[in-house]
Amino acid sequence: MNVLVTGGAGYIGSHVCVELLEQGHNVTVFDNFSNSSRNVLERISQVAGKRPSLYEGDLRKAQNIGCAILTHKPDAVMHFAGLKAVGESVIKPLDYYETNVSGTVNMLKAMQAFNVNHLVFSSSATVYAPPTTPDDLPLTESSALGPVSPYGRSKLAVEHVLADYAAANPYASIAMLRYFNPIGAHPSGLIGEDPKGIPNNLLPYIAQVAVGKLPHLTLLGHGFDTPDGTGIRDYVHIMDLAEGHLAALDYLTAGFEGCFAMNLGTGQGHSVLEVIAAFERASGKTIPIVEGTPRPGDIAVCYADASKAQELLGWKATCTLADMCADAWRWQSRNPEGYGRRQ
Ligand code: NAD
Ligand code: UD1
Secondary structure: OOOEEOOOOOOOHHHHHHHHHOOEEEEEEEEEEOOOOOHHHHHHHHHOOOOOOEEEEOOHHHHHHHHHHHOOOOOEEOOOOOOOHHHHHHHHHHHHHHHHEEEHHHHHHHHHHHOOOOEEEEEHHHHHHHHOHHHHOOEOOOOOOOOOOHHHHHHHHHHHHHHHHHHOOOOOEEEEEEEEEEOOOOOOOOOOOOOOOOOHHHHHHHHHHHHOOOEEEEEEEOOOHHHHHHHOOOEEEHHHHHHHHHHHHHHHHHHOEEEOOOOOOOOEEEEHHHHHHHHHHHHOOOOOEEEEEOOOOOOEEEOOOOOHHHHOOOOOOOOOOHHHHHHHHHHHHHOOOOOOOOO
């Protein structure tokens, strides 16, 4: 199949490109490199033995995404392009609605114009209302929705757009995958997560402390109602997540019409202290810790009910936290500066 991967140079998109290429698909990356490096394309081809095509463009420009779809005539689109920093979304909400929501509308119009029906969309567990009691967990696809940040609301807005679009278009075939906490890297150590500036999320932060780029990890709260007092999350290996996308694509192209939302997680939670200990074991490094205060809106516990993905797609995450840390460390230690200077 010809697959257009928007945001294919980013963290998740690059790993999915490798899986697509290895399964024999033709891949075109559509990206404006606003949060990624051009060097990733060479790395993808080193890992997969085949280079994706590139259409450099901006989703906010309808003509760019229209031309990409007209030129490459994809059978399916995997849509990762978007903005994802929660804190930034509070300061610049319009940028988030413009890229995430208007950008997706531009893409859907082009897909509709050129009869491209299959779409896999990167949604997020952040669309759920924060779980407040143990009865709220695990989060199932029918748990209450209620994102608390402009970023989360922009992802939920896209879900509404996609559901409405599918309701009006009988051939639309759309999977909205709600990721929990993707971490880790390709086991080759050639591609991985390369955040711009100081990382916002736990794993890349720990990895940069371990490699000596940052002095210590700040524990953002240790008074949560959890066994060790630190936040619990459902960390899922990026390669498991990538396989989930391929399973979703197979499901769509096997004849599914409509739109569905699905959790991609392991169904298991790990605390911050457990993650630190696992990373220390994987890297042989000590992670110095400084105690800080919780981020506004941070929750104690969040993990998925991942049974729908297993029932519908036959997909189940198999990697352990130790695998995730070992692969993240291989990537970080071999590429302390990530992909290098962004070009
Ligand atoms: P990323 O920032 O690494 O990748 C996004 C890519 O999109 C980048 O290559 C960036 O350059 C590109 N992009 C951004 N704006 C664009 C535009 N206007 N036009 C064209 N390209 C543009 O992020 P990621 O971690 O790979 O996340 C991918 C998707 O998954 C995002 O939509 C994000 O909201 C979603 N998601 C990520 C996580 C996570 O923890 N990483 C969790 C849940 C959902
Ligand atoms: C973040 C995003 C969320 C997104 C999710 C999945 C924020 C506010 N939320 O949430 O929208 O869906 O990732 O990618 O960014 N921690 C520390 N020190 C740090 C960083 C994190 O102690 O320097 C703790 C946090 O308090 C939390 C845990 O580590 O308990 C995980 O944090 P993080 O990786 O940011 O993930 P989420 O909180 O799930």
